[in-house]
Amino acid sequence: MQTTSRKAEIIAKASQLFKEKGYSAVTMRDIAQAMGIKAASLYNHIEGKQEILSILILDLAKEFTSGMDAILKMKNAPLQKIEKLIELHIDITVNQSEALAALNNDWMHMSEKDVVDFVAMREAYEENFRTIIKEGISQGQLQPRHPEVILFSILSTLRTLYLWYQKRGKLDVNLLKRDMLAVLIRGIV
Amino acid sequence: MQTTSRKAEIIAKASQLFKEKGYSAVTMRDIAQAMGIKAASLYNHIEGKQEILSILILDLAKEFTSGMDAILKMKNAPLQKIEKLIELHIDITVNQSEALAALNNDWMHMSEKDVVDFVAMREAYEENFRTIIKEGISQGQLQPRHPEVILFSILSTLRTLYLWYQKRGKLDVNLLKRDMLAVLIRGIV
DNA sequence: AAATCAAACTAACAAACGTTAGTTTTGTAT
DNA sequence: ATACAAAACTAACGTTTGTTAGTTTGATTT
Numbered sequence: 001m002q003t004t005s006r007k008a009e010i011i012a013k014a015s016q017l018f019k020e021k022g023y024s025a026v027t028m029r030d031i032a033q034a035m036g037i038k039a040a041s042l043y044n045h046i047e048g049k050q051e052i053l054s055i056l057i058l059d060l061a062k063e064f065t066s067g068m069d070a071i072l073k074m075k076n077a078p079l080q081k082i083e084k085l086i087e088l089h090i091d092i093t094v095n096q097s098e099a100l101a102a103l104n105n106d107w108m109h110m111s112e113k114d115v116v117d118f119v120a121m122r123e124a125y126e127e128n129f130r131t132i133i134k135e136g137i138s139q140g141q142l143q144p145r146h147p148e149v150i151l152f153s154i155l156s157t158l159r160t161l162y163l164w165y166q167k168r169g170k171l172d173v174n175l176l177k178r179d180m181l182a183v184l185i186r187g188i189v
Numbered sequence: 190m191q192t193t194s195r196k197a198e199i200i201a202k203a204s205q206l207f208k209e210k211g212y213s214a215v216t217m218r219d220i221a222q223a224m225g226i227k228a229a230s231l232y233n234h235i236e237g238k239q240e241i242l243s244i245l246i247l248d249l250a251k252e253f254t255s256g257m258d259a260i261l262k263m264k265n266a267p268l269q270k271i272e273k274l275i276e277l278h279i280d281i282t283v284n285q286s287e288a289l290a291a292l293n294n295d296w297m298h299m300s301e302k303d304v305v306d307f308v309a310m311r312e313a314y315e316e317n318f319r320t321i322i323k324e325g326i327s328q329g330q331l332q333p334r335h336p337e338v339i340l341f342s343i344l345s346t347l348r349t350l351y352l353w354y355q356k357r358g359k360l361d362v363n364l365l366k367r368d369m370l371a372v373l374i375r376g377i378v
Numbered sequence: 379a380a381a382t383c384a385a386a387c388t389a390a391c392a393a394a395c396g397t398t399a400g401t402t403t404t405g406t407a408t
Numbered sequence: 409a410t411a412c413a414a415a416a417c418t419a420a421c422g423t424t425t426g427t428t429a430g431t432t433t434g435a436t437t438t
Contacts, residue, residue: 006385021297024213028426040427041386049426079378105294108210142377146360149368150377152353153346160345164337171335179338187376188331188339189268195415217396229397230416238396 007045010035014052015098023053023106054114057107060099061121063092068128078136082154083181085129089158090177097162104159126151154184196234199224203241204287208351212242212295243303246296249288250310252281257317267325271343272370274318278347279366286351293348315340343373 004012013034017026028049032039046052067088071081093100107118133150136142142150157180165171193201202223206215217238221228235241256277260270282289296307322339325331331339346369354360 022211022213022294024211025298027424029424037385038387040388040429043427044385105211109214136377143371143375145372145377146364146368148353148360149365149372152349153369153372156346156349156352157342160341160349163345164341171337175335176338179335180342182332183334183338183342183376185376185378186332187372187374188325188334189374216394218394226415227417229399229418232397233415 005045010042010045011052011055012098015056015102018053018056018106019098019101023102023109050109050111053102053106054110056099057103057110057118058114060092060096060103061118063096064088064125065121067092068125072128077141078132078139079141079185081132082136082185085132086154086158086181086184087177089161090173090180093158093161093165094173097165100159100162104162126155129155157184194234199231199234200241200244201287204245204291207242207245207295208287208290212291212298239298239300242291242295243299245288246292246299246307247303249281249285249292250307252285253277253314254310256281257314261317266330267321267328268330268374270321271325271374274321275343275347275370275373276366278350279362279369282347282350282354283362286354289348289351293351315344318344346373 010031014026014031017030017034020026028039028042031052032042035042068085071084071088074081074084076084108115110118130147130151133142133147137144137147165176199220203215203220206219206223209215217228217231220241221231224231257274260273260277263270263273265273297304299307319336319340322331322336326333326336354365
């Protein structure tokens with residue numbers, strides 16, 4: 001019984017390389033060498049380079065979308081939903097830090113159709129996040145700052161978490177969540 | 190009297206393309222076409238593709254470094270230094286949003302020597318920032334959170350500001366500074 | 379033993395890449 | 409008009425790119 005298909009192995013290895021150098025700078029021969037095989041052999045498992053990227057990005061985007069959907073269904077107050085969203089990002093980052101690099105930096109190199117789908121998903125995600133923030137403000141639970149500034153302050157931090165989570169001594173996840181929630185929500189003063 | 194050299198024009202145009210697709214995905218023919226000339230003509234002005242990238246990134250890195258140096262010389266309290274740093278990032282972003290993309294995403298494609306210099310500058314910058322934060326905590330001006338979490342929450346937001354500053358209706362710079370200072374320092378609750 | 383099948387291989391292609399060499403054009407100063 | 413320098417051009421180069429075609433290997437099933 002195989003636990004991981006060869007295709008999944010290729011995608012996993014490719015995502016590591018994409019994280020290091022970016023999609024465009026990684027060649028099929030790079031990926032093959034990292035797998036210990038020849039470039040042509042990759043095509044027994046995948047359709048092409050672009051397919052690797054699309055699977056990587058769209059699967060991850062769906063994870064964010066379904067996470068958001070679950071949170072929207074909750075009966076919690078806006079601030080508690082934001083806390084859940086922060087935890088969602090941290091959980092995904094800890095388990096998928098490689099794919100996050102591609103999602104952040106290389107989505108524009110997917111096929112046109114996949115780019116359209118991805119951008120739609122991302123805009124829907126951001127719009128849901130924005131709505132929660134606006135509710136928080138109108139209910140007096142959040143400070144009356146420009147919602148866009150709040151949205152992107154939080155999102156920027158969460159989206160680039162993958163860049164420094166690793167090296168910083170593998171902070172305990174629960175400790176990380178506690179401090180990030182504190183900093184992002186209550187500030188630093 | 191020419192106000193901008195042809196070389197500077199090429200670098201400026203290239204940085205726009207780098208921001209859209211990343212350094213590796215932009216070809217010399219792309220840059221030439223955007224300039225309305227042929228690819229070979231570029232070499233009358235620049236040494237090669239990598240030189241464009243290095244000038245772009247290292248010039249910007251020096252701007253951050255000298256900005257940091259000026260702030261370190263001030264006699265202000267840590268919190269006020271952090272406010273100055275946030276304003277520094279916002280000012281640079283407003284004037285150099287294209288080059289910031291390359292600095293964030295494509296620094297690893299410079300020559301080995303330039304990468305070493307760049308990473309050294311970045312680490313020095315972060316170390317200075319970290320020291321200010323630690324002073325703020327030990328003086329009781331900042332909450333006693335993990336300094337690394339504070340550092341990267343602020344830096345992540347500032348570093349990706351270039352991605353959304355433009356489209357969001359060209360927020361007035363002073364308004365942006367006010368709201369970002371509030372969100373990053375005093376939080377959202 | 380024969381057949382099957384996944385997964386590797388070798389060899390090669392056409393296109394695109396960064397770059398070089400040598401030449402022509404263009405504007406400015408003599 | 410002539411000379412000069414800046415900046416464009418055409419043509420081509422050697423590599424590298426993603427990908428295809430056809431073949432071989434090795435394990436499992438019949």
